[in-house]
Amino acid sequence: MKITYDxxxxxxxxxxxxxxxxxxxxxxxxxxxxxxxxxxxxxFPSYQTIADDSGISRRKVIDVISELVTLxxxxxxxxxxxxxxxxxxxxxxxxxxxxxxxxxxxxxxxxNENNSPPDEQxxxxxxxxxxxxxxxxxxxxxxxxxxNNSFNxxxxxxxxxxxxxxxxxxxxxxxYDILCERYSGDMLxxxxxxxxxxxxxxxxxxxxxxxDFARExxxxxxxxxxxxxxxxVLDCIKKNTTKIKNIKAYMLTCIYNAPQTIxxxxxxxxxxxxxxxx
Numbered sequence: 165m166k167i168t169y170d171x172x173x174x175x176x177x178x179x180x181x182x183x184x185x186x187x188x189x190x191x192x193x194x195x196x197x198x199x200x201x202x203x204x205x206x207x208f209p210s211y212q213t214i215a216d217d218s219g220i221s222r223r224k225v226i227d228v229i230s231e232l233v234t235l236x237x238x239x240x241x242x243x244x245x246x247x248x249x250x251x252x253x254x255x256x257x258x259x260x261x262x263x264x265x266x267x268x269x270x271x272x273x274x275x276n277e278n279n280s281p282p283d284e285q286x287x288x289x290x291x292x293x294x295x296x297x298x299x300x301x302x303x304x305x306x307x308x309x310x311x312n313n314s315f316n317x318x319x320x321x322x323x324x325x326x327x328x329x330x331x332x333x334x335x336x337x338x339x340y341d342i343l344c345e346r347y348s349g350d351m352l353x354x355x356x357x358x359x360x361x362x363x364x365x366x367x368x369x370x371x372x373x374x375x376d377f378a379r380e381x382x383x384x385x386x387x388x389x390x391x392x393x394x395x396x397v398l399d400c401i402k403k404n405t406t407k408i409k410n411i412k413a414y415m416l417t418c419i420y421n422a423p424q425t426i427x428x429x430x431x432x433x434x435x436x437x438x439x440x441x442x
Contacts, residue, residue, distance in 0.1 A: 174199040180259055185235070185266045192218050193228045194237055197255050205257040208243070208324050210357035216412040229255075235266060243328060252331065252357060254324055330360040339391040347398055355394060358415050359386050373417045385420055393422040 176195055180186065186194070196217045200207040214229075215222040232238050239256040258264055334356050335341075343352055362370055363383045369376040397418045408414045 177259055179266075179269065180237075183266055183269060185269055186237075189218075189220065189224070189228050190232060190235070190237070192220075193225060194232060194257075194259070197229075197238060198257055198259075201255075201257050202324075205260060206324060207255045207257065208252045208327055209255075209361070210252065210354060212354045212357070212412055212415075213361065216410050236264070237266075243324065252324070252327060326364050327360050330364050331356055333387075334359050334363075334389075337387065337390060338394045343391055343394060347395075351398065351401070352394070354411075355397065355415055355419065358412055359389065359419060362386060362416060370416075371413075372420050382420065385423070388423060389419060393419070393426060396422050396426045 174195060176191075176198065180191065180194065183191075193214060196214050197207045197209065199217075200209045200213075209217075211222050211225050211229075215225045218225065220228075229238070229240065233240050237257075237259050239258060241254040241256070243252050243254055338356075340352065340356070363386055365379065368379060370379050370382045371377075372382070397415070400418050401415070
């Protein structure tokens with residue numbers, strides 16, 4: 165088996181993966197947060213994004229994050245705009261620091277943690293090697309060569325300031341303060357967060373309703389969204405009666421398609437009110 169990394173990946177310390185203190189959901193949510201961290205080990209995904217990626221409810225994510233903060237795995241900081249509006253949470257990932265340890269567990273690795281198995285000779289880079297057994301680490305030539313102090317190789321160019329700036333721009337576009345007087349602030353924040361994360365992402369394409377679109381096309385469309393479109397999306401979500409498995413993907417699809425579908429939607433509503441009950 166040749167060991168290669170052709171896609172984005174997330175690194176997790178062995179003492180976290182093997183911890184008996186952390187519950188399975190702690191490890192899952194922590195891994196998702198790490199997957200969004202930048203080169204400073206700061207991540208800022210929304211609660212809904214973490215919930216979708218973890219496969220659990222938003223309410224459960226909030227509880228698990230609170231427990232991770234108590235355990236010292238992450239530090240959570242609320243970010244607010246100049247107007248005092250909540251924009252996002254910053255999560256500083258603390259598990260990579262040399263002196264990190266969980267309650268009741270030691271931070272020191274086993275004596276043979278950094279050694280190659282005694283019955284294996286290091287292979288030259290690029291050669292075919294067998295995958296290491298579960299209790300063995302990769303051969304020496306791989307140790308500390310493709311690993312750094314950050315946890316992933318995906319979002320290194322996205323900063324919290326970029327997200328904040330885009331969040332504020334979107335809020336201005338949609339008349340956020342006015343909408344907050346009529347709709348749930350939490351739901352609005354989730355919509356804004358989905359838009360900001362999508363616009364600021366650095367992959368070349370964005371998947372919407374099973375189709376891949378160029379990110380620049382999606383960005384251009386999302387920056388045209390106004391308050392009328394957001395009200396339409398909120399109405400769609402409110403009236404939906406089917407189970408939604410991925411609320412983030414559903415929200416993004418509704419927002420992206422809003423300019424093309426809003427007129428037909430309200431025309432159908434009017435026709436139903438006028439003629440549907442007759």
